[in-house]
Amino acid sequence: MGVETWLKILPDPVREALNHLPVQQIYELRLRVNAPAVVFIDAQRFTLPTPLITREDLDNVVHKAAEYAIYAVLDQMVQGFITIRGGVRIGLAGELVMADGQVAAISNISSLCLRLPHQVKNCAYPVLPYIFDLKRPAKTLIIAPPGAGKTTLLRDIAKQIGNKYPQLNTLILDERGELAAAYQGENQLDVGNADVITGGNKSFGFLNGLRSLRPDVVITDEIATADDAEMVRNAARSGVIVMASTHAADLDEVRHKPYLCDLYNEGVFDRYVVLTTGERAGEVVGVFDRSGRRL
Amino acid sequence: MKWFMGGACLIICVVMGVVYYRRSWRRVQFYTEVINFCHHLQTALGFTRPPLPLVIKQALPQATGEFAKALAGYGQLLDGQSALTREKCTALTTDTDVAEFLFQLGRTGSVTEQAKIANALTIFTAKQQQANDHLRFKASITLKLLIIIGIAGVILWI
CATH class of the missing domain: 3.30.450.90 (Beta-Lactamase)
Known part of the structure; x- marks a missing residue:
């Protein structure tokens, strides 16, 4: 950019x-x-x-x-x-x-x-062994406060999925235009071979994307509302791998947030990646499995 | 000498008449172009809602004459780094309504923009009608009168 x-x-x-x-x-x-x-x-x-x-x-x-x-x-x-x-x-x-x-x-x-977004190439490398350890990528939630690099990490994960699993169709729901930064139909940032729906809202993206683009992986930024959480739950129950991010300091906060705790209790995500903020922004604090056990 | 003076008188009168007539005609053309631009805007804003510089780029090839120059200048202002000001828009055209219309473009939501364009269309259509009336009566009569005066001058000199 x-x-x-x-x-x-x-x-x-x-x-x-x-x-x-x-x-x-x-x-x-x-x-x-x-x-x-x-x-x-x-x-x-x-x-x-x-x-x-x-x-x-x-x-x-x-x-x-x-x-x-x-x-x-x-x-x-x-x-x-x-x-x-x-x-x-x-x-x-x-x-x-x-x-x-x-x-x-x-x-x-x-x-x-x-x-200002930054494309940090290969910044997903430290977490890839944890989320790519199965035949398919694991359903992952990235947890961090604002400004910790969630979007940057998601963007690189999208690219790495394209490299590691070329047979999978990846759909990016870029509600705020930050992940792929599409402008007049062209992605300004490298997200690999992914379909990108920019703007609108997550509900529209999930419903129509699942129907018409047949994605195997859906990547979306910031689960911020109960509706967002419901959409993620529906997509995950449709056999789609969901990768998303949310604002929280750690996994404990996720467990106590009204709409996220349900996703946690239902085991919607296989992996939780927690990032740190401040001077060491973007650094991975820990990766946890669906039961909250540190990996 | 008499022929020369008579000829000069005729030429001056005809040139003055034609210049006056063309100025009136250009004014009609100017408002016709402004109206076409408004229709272009209505279509663009009604569906894909592209950024204004793109709308201008798309409209430019169809525009001609004085308004095309103003539109090109406006497009450059939009592409520039410094802020778009009312003064800069006023410098583009002598018509203050058109300058103000360009300055105010794109500052509100699509519903308000469409209402603004519809309102501007009413104003510009009235101005076009006024300019057309001026062309058909005043400019046309002035041209004919100046030709007659020129011919009279030739006769008088000879």
């Missing part, structure tokens, strides 16, 4: 300030109204020597990020994010405009969080 894709959308002073930093290593950039821009490189926080960000700056960033087509990304915006070309996800904070009990728009945007 070229950095110019996301650099292009930034206010001029921020872009100029970034010229003095190793842009390729930035994994997060935060823009807040009335504050200077902040970047994160290798878990270190740097405040950029830029003028204070204005609301107009943020509006321009959002407008440019949407490629001047809010009409195309409004569905994402009401969920609090926009994914742009290259899989860069921009989290939005501002005032929610409600209509009929649902979020209809987000106005007066007050801060943006740009999360």
Whole structure:
């Protein structure tokens, strides 16, 4: 992914300030109204020597990020994010405009969080012996707090499945456009030979993907709701290998989350991979089997 | 000398008339192109909802004349790094309604965008009608009058 894709959308002073930093290593950039821009490189926080960000700056960033087509990304915006070309996800904070009990728009945007995806080639190697130890890949849940590299790991697993099991059809449900970062039908990040459904929601992806694309493996990011968990359960019961991720600090938190504990108790997943965060982000803390035993 | 002066008078009058007529005609063409662009937008936003720079790229080959230049400039602004401002849009065309329309494009959801385009279509169709009336009556009569004045000048000089 070229950095110019996301650099292009930034206010001029921020872009100029970034010229003095190793842009390729930035994994997060935060823009807040009335504050200077902040970047994160290798878990270190740097405040950029830029003028204070204005609301107009943020509006321009959002407008440019949407490629001047809010009409195309409004569905994402009401969920609090926009994914742009290259899989860069921009989290939005501002005032929610409600209509009929649902979020209809987000106005007066007050801060943006740009999360920049990184393709870490072969980062799945440490976990492959545990999840590829059977004839087929094991149903796996990747567990980590935000920013720990779940998506990066899932992306590499998708690629490795293509290499190790070329006979299997892999389907990626990329609800937020981060896994494959497809743009106008082309994957911007390498996910091997996988079919990719971008956007929409998991329910649609699971139902229609299972019916029409005959997948053996379904890979999806962030099981965040009870509906997501239900879809995963249904797919797993359909004989499909599901690989997913979720936000939690460890396996114990998964056991106590309302919708995830059911998946755990029912033995939907064969393997649980726990990642660490902070300076050692992406490092595997442990791999557990379906009974919670460390492997 | 008399023939030369008469001929010069005729040519000046005809050129003035033709320039005036062409300016009116271009104005009609301009609004016709704007209306075509609005229809193109309606179709694009109604189905695949592509990014605006792509919509512009698709619309450009069909556009001609003054509006094509404005549209090309607008496309460059969208592709550029700096923010799109009202002033930059105003510099693209002398018609402030068209400039404002371009500036406001793509800032809302698809339903609101479609309503905005429909509203703009009403305005631009009225302007096209006005420009057409101007072409058919005022510009046409001015052209004829200037030709007659030119011929009268030739007769007078001779």
